[in-house]
Amino acid sequence: xxxxxxxxxxxxxxxxxxxxxxxxxxxxxxxxxxxxxxxxxxxxxxxxxxxxxxxxxxxxxxxxxxxxxxxxxxxxxxxxxxxxxxxxxxxxxxxxxxxxxxxxxxxxxxxxxxxxxxxxxxxxxxxxxxxxxxxxxxxxxxxxxxxxxxxxxxxxxxxxxxxxxxxxxxxxxxxxxxxxxxxxxxxxxxxxxxxxxxxxxxxxxxxxxxxxxxxxxxxxxxxxxxxx
Amino acid sequence: xxxxxxxxxxxxxxxxxxxxxxxxxxxxxxxxxxxxxxxxxxxxxxxxxxxxxxxxxxxxxxxxxxxxxxxxxxxxxxxxxxxxxxxxxxxxxxxxxxxxxxxxxxxxxxxxxxxxxxxxxxxxxxxxxxxxxxxxxxxxxxxxxxxxxxxxxxxxxxxxxxxxxxxxxxxxxxxxxxxxxxxxxxxxxxxxxxxxxxxxxxxxxxxxxxxxxxxxxxxxxxxxxxxx
Numbered sequence: 001x002x003x004x005x006x007x008x009x010x011x012x013x014x015x016x017x018x019x020x021x022x023x024x025x026x027x028x029x030x031x032x033x034x035x036x037x038x039x040x041x042x043x044x045x046x047x048x049x050x051x052x053x054x055x056x057x058x059x060x061x062x063x064x065x066x067x068x069x070x071x072x073x074x075x076x077x078x079x080x081x082x083x084x085x086x087x088x089x090x091x092x093x094x095x096x097x098x099x100x101x102x103x104x105x106x107x108x109x110x111x112x113x114x115x116x117x118x119x120x121x122x123x124x125x126x127x128x129x130x131x132x133x134x135x136x137x138x139x140x141x142x143x144x145x146x147x148x149x150x151x152x153x154x155x156x157x158x159x160x161x162x163x164x165x166x167x168x169x170x171x172x173x174x175x176x177x178x179x180x181x182x183x184x185x186x187x188x189x190x191x192x193x194x195x196x197x198x199x200x201x202x203x204x205x206x207x208x209x210x211x212x213x214x215x216x217x218x219x220x221x222x223x224x225x226x227x228x
Numbered sequence: 229x230x231x232x233x234x235x236x237x238x239x240x241x242x243x244x245x246x247x248x249x250x251x252x253x254x255x256x257x258x259x260x261x262x263x264x265x266x267x268x269x270x271x272x273x274x275x276x277x278x279x280x281x282x283x284x285x286x287x288x289x290x291x292x293x294x295x296x297x298x299x300x301x302x303x304x305x306x307x308x309x310x311x312x313x314x315x316x317x318x319x320x321x322x323x324x325x326x327x328x329x330x331x332x333x334x335x336x337x338x339x340x341x342x343x344x345x346x347x348x349x350x351x352x353x354x355x356x357x358x359x360x361x362x363x364x365x366x367x368x369x370x371x372x373x374x375x376x377x378x379x380x381x382x383x384x385x386x387x388x389x390x391x392x393x394x395x396x397x398x399x400x401x402x403x404x405x406x407x408x409x410x411x412x413x414x415x416x417x418x419x420x421x422x423x424x425x426x427x428x429x430x431x432x433x434x435x436x437x438x439x440x441x442x443x444x445x446x447x448x449x450x451x452x453x454x455x456x
Binding site: 092093109110111112113114115121122123125126127130132134135138139140141143144147148149150 | 320321337338339340341342343349350351353354355358360362363366367368369371372375376377378
């Protein structure tokens with residue numbers, strides 16, 4: 001297999017048959033050894049976190065598949081920490097789509113003048129951000145994404161609608177185990193063959209903030225609770 | 229008259245008859261003595277800038293009045309540097325609405341990965357920001373302004389539509405003198421008596437970026453060209 005990309009928490013390979021293989025590393029985003037899903041850098045390495053991330057991702061991608069949500073997922077091999085996926089094209093250098101149910105993190109930091117930390121939002125807020133470390137992943141509106149040539153208005157609406165469908169499913173699955181989803185980050189791409197918009201990347205503890213009562217659940221513990 | 233507010237570039241008084249009087253100071257926003265409409269602090273004091281700001285504001289408010297655009301403007305006295313206006317209520321602690329025709333300033337700083345500085349936008353971009361020095365006046369979406377209790381979706385649409393009408397008029401007036409409007413900041417409030425949404429504050433060189441060819445025109449020179 002040929003390595004085609006080295007990411008913060010995953011490396012990407014192309015198999016000899018053309019399949020794309022994501023390798024889940026034991027690195028997590030954060031700062032100074034403390035996990036933070038909103039951070040842009042690798043902050044800590046935890047043995048087993050790659051496998052745990054892949055396990056949760058496979059779990060959710062299988063649920064989404066059953067509900068006919070389009071994703072890039074083909075199969076996964078937990079022992080090898082590998083997920084096999086369809087090849088996609090990114091929107092520009094990549095978009096992240098955040099779905100927020102509770103005002104925490106950067107949303108609270110921006111709007112803390114008018115909203116208290118931890119306020120449940122009356123409806124989920126979907127925000128699109130550009131992957132751009134240098135500019136701290138700026139939020140971009142529908143209008144701006146069109147102007148920048150990244151998403152047409154129709155593509156924006158499709159991704160926004162998929163995001164709410166997907167996140168509501170994940171929220172419900174977590175709730176069955178008494179876990180509350182505060183916010184979560186998704187990524188989308190275009191299927192390289194068909195051009196269809198697909199959910200890509202991962203759905204793991206590292207991309208979401210989850211609480212049980214007042215307690216912020218560590219990403220590695222989310223899986224432990226979910227699979228118990 | 230009783231002083232009811234001390235601003236960066238204007239003080240606000242209430243007259244004995246209940247009218248509100250804005251006093252235009254000779255202070256301009258900027259940093260280290262250099263004017264910057266995007267700055268949040270007073271950076272320089274220029275004799276005559278208060279009068280010049282009021283002259284341009286009165287000019288544009290009169291044009292808007294003729295076109296039946298609702299504003300808070302009643303009358304002005306250039307020698308006293310005073311503008312008489314209807315009393316309004318702010319949305320929260322104040323919103324600023326930016327209309328952009330060209331990608332410069334903070335828009336370019338955010339989206340420079342995908343757009344060159346000075347690119348003409350294919351359609352004007354309207355952005356709402358919260359007046360909040362501590363949090364650097366964050367941009368807020370329609371959805372978020374509703375969640376924060378600042379604007380209903382209907383009010384957002386009304387202000388967005390008024391903004392484009394108003395800014396297109398200003399752009400056209402400047403163009404008659406060979407000046408090109410790159411971006412401009414407006415403010416809106418609710419008429420304290422009727423509840424109507426009104427354009428408030430000022431329309432002066434200090435709130436806009438204007439170019440002539442490649443040259444950035446200093447705010448005080450915009451008026452000189454406009455009234456010649």
